[in-house]
Amino acid sequence: MGDTELRHLRTLVAIAEEGTFGKAASRLGYTQSSVSQHIAVLEKAVGGPVFDRPGGPKPVRLTPLGAVVIEHGRELLSHADALDDAVDRFKAGDGRIDIGTLPSISNVILPTVVRRLQDEHPNCEIRLSEEAPGQEQLGELDLLFYDAPIGDDAEHVLLTDDPYLVVARPGDLPAGKLPLAALDGKGVVAWPAAYGQPRLEEALAAAGAQLRVVFRTPGNDTILSMVRAGMGSAVLPWLAIRHLACPECGDIHGSDGGADQPLRVHELDPSPKREIYLHWPRGHTARSPLAAHAIEIAVEAARALAQPAPHRKASH
Known part of the structure; x- marks a missing residue:
């Protein structure tokens, strides 16, 4: 034969x-x-x-x-x-694509990527996974969103700078834009160390703001609940809270939308930032059209988000 x-x-x-x-x-x-x-x-x-x-x-x-x-x-x-x-x-472009992501990206950039891929390639299969902090690697993934470059085995594009903001109960911190020094010694609710938190805390300490962490938790919703309970303020990136902020006033209200539990969002001066990258395997000359198109969509979505955080009521 x-x-x-x-x-x-x-x-x-x-x-x-x-x-x-x-x-x-x-x-x-x-x-x-x-x-x-x-x-x-x-x-x-x-x-x-x-x-x-x-x-x-x-x-x-x-x-x-x-x-x-x-x-x-x-x-x-x-x-x-x-x-x-x-x-x-x-x-x-109707194959399968495996995407690793961060919680804050899952709320903002990723929905645009998934919606457009499904609209333009209805027969494609999209599989998502949230990467474990401290274990960021491509592995079998086609694409990976992460807030730092991950190594020589991957190519990447910088999608956006994501500024850190302070979330606090009204009256707990001075009104308006806060100097970093205002955070020195203040009690904060923060992410665990594995979540890239040391990079932020080291940067703030170098600028004269030594945080006093009173509680650590990986969930953004839990962090905000602790802030509402009066345990302290929180320093969070804009993309992590953007979908929760009121478009008119910039406040973050309770999960039920009530106005009795608002949280005030303050900008910092100077403003520390994290960088959001999209990674893919290095040297993949046969990268799928689906992955290539997803990269294009992510860049467009990030460009649409590349606006300063609103300083409405949050910065009065």
Whole structure:
């Protein structure tokens, strides 16, 4: 079977279904002599005749050997067609994409990426995972959102600078934009150390603001609840709270939308920032069109977000 090609098997199937070499030739767009050559090559490869040829107007019939060959040949052709379809879908951007992300990106940039991919490639499969802090790596991922470069095995694009803001109960901190020094010694609720928190705390300490962490938790909602309970303020990136801030006043209200539990958002001067990157495997010359398009969408979505944090009521 080493010399058998898919076209020989397609010719075998066409003859069996049409009944004659001539009709099979018309169906396949070959000359009748080409069809005969295909079958001759196939019969040489399998070591015997695959058709009984009664001659005259009578249709040809599969031999027992031909029946075996066509049974398995149809299966091979089915797999080949499936492969062709998968390759075509890949080239059209309708394959699968695995994306790793951060909670704050999941709330802001990622929804735009997912919505547009599904709108423009309805047959694509998108799988998401939130990466464990301190264990950021691409692995089998096609794309990874992270707030720092992750190493030499990945290429990346800087999506946006994400400023840190202070969230506090009204009256707990002076009104308006806060100098960093105003945070020195203040009690704060913060992320655990594994969540990149040391980078922020070291940067603030170098600028003269030594934070006094009173409680650590990984959940942004829990942090805000602790701030509402009066445990302290919180220093959080804008993307982590942007979807919660009131468009008119800049305050963050309770989860039920009530106005009785507002939190005030303060800008800092100078303003510390984190950088949000999108990573993909280095040297992937055959990166899927779906992944390439996702990168384009993420860059556009980040550009739309690249506006200063609102200083409405938060900075009065």
